[in-house]
Amino acid sequence: MSLSISDPHDFYQIQHPAPGTAIEPTDLEIEQGFANGKNPNPLPKLFQSLKIRDYTIKNRIWVSPMCMYSAQDGFSTNFHMTHYSQYAMRGAGLVMVEATGVTPEGRISPNCLGLWKDEHIEGLSRIVSHMHEYGAVVAIQIGHSGRKGSTIPLQLYGTRDSFRSTIEEGGWPDKVYGPSAIAYDEAHNVPKELSLAQIADIQQAFVDAAVRADKAGFDVIELHSAHGYLLFEFLSPL
Numbered sequence: 630m631s632l633s634i635s636d637p638h639d640f641y642q643i644q645h646p647a648p649g650t651a652i653e654p655t656d657l658e659i660e661q662g663f664a665n666g667k668n669p670n671p672l673p674k675l676f677q678s679l680k681i682r683d684y685t686i687k688n689r690i691w692v693s694p695m696c697m698y699s700a701q702d703g704f705s706t707n708f709h710m711t712h713y714s715q716y717a718m719r720g721a722g723l724v725m726v727e728a729t730g731v732t733p734e735g736r737i738s739p740n741c742l743g744l745w746k747d748e749h750i751e752g753l754s755r756i757v758s759h760m761h762e763y764g765a766v767v768a769i770q771i772g773h774s775g776r777k778g779s780t781i782p783l784q785l786y787g788t789r790d791s792f793r794s795t796i797e798e799g800g801w802p803d804k805v806y807g808p809s810a811i812a813y814d815e816a817h818n819v820p821k822e823l824s825l826a827q828i829a830d831i832q833q834a835f836v837d838a839a840v841r842a843d844k845a846g847f848d849v850i851e852l853h854s855a856h857g858y859l860l861f862e863f864l865s866p867l
Contacts (some may be wrong), residue, residue, distance in 0.1 A: 644722065674689065684848055690741055701740070703733070703744070704749060716765070717761075725752070725769065725849070726771065729742040729743060729838070731834040738781060744841045754846055768849035769842050769847045769850060770851040770853050773831060775858075776806070778806075778820075779793065779794045779801045790816070792816045808822070809822050
């Protein structure tokens, strides 16, 4: 079947709405605050705001956490300021800072961010404040690497047979911990099995890191429970 339409714009107007096209909002969507009754925001839903608890996020474009392997002793650097601020400056509604270790041994690599001491707060606070200037809601992902800790940064992948980071490289091969003494695979360290006391210490480390994140000004805290790291390891053998 062919359509005889003189103006191509007319053709697009008679099509079914594409995903994200503004349509009449549901009662739940109105309650969430992205539209008002019969006069919905004319923007596609991707660009409409979203209210969650006390925060109104200006759009649905959110930047996921990415391991950048650019820290030293857990401290953020000018790289992190530039890397994260660029997303806020370009209009992302929420920007999440990469997986940040709650203990030194909780980092994935020697070059991952940390929040296990108060000295880490100042550098992260600068980054948060800068992103807030551009209206972004700022999040951080805190976690513990578990049996996948003390590995080399991504830029060294493929340069050796093992992912293990040595003491000389800043690694902690003798302080890798997990729910049981089973290595992730032959390329990773064999972890030590955590005691109940050590588990309690790690729980407290998460609490302490969350408090530091709050002091640094973060709006959102995400607990990293995926990708085979410590919290995930207690949930699944995979």
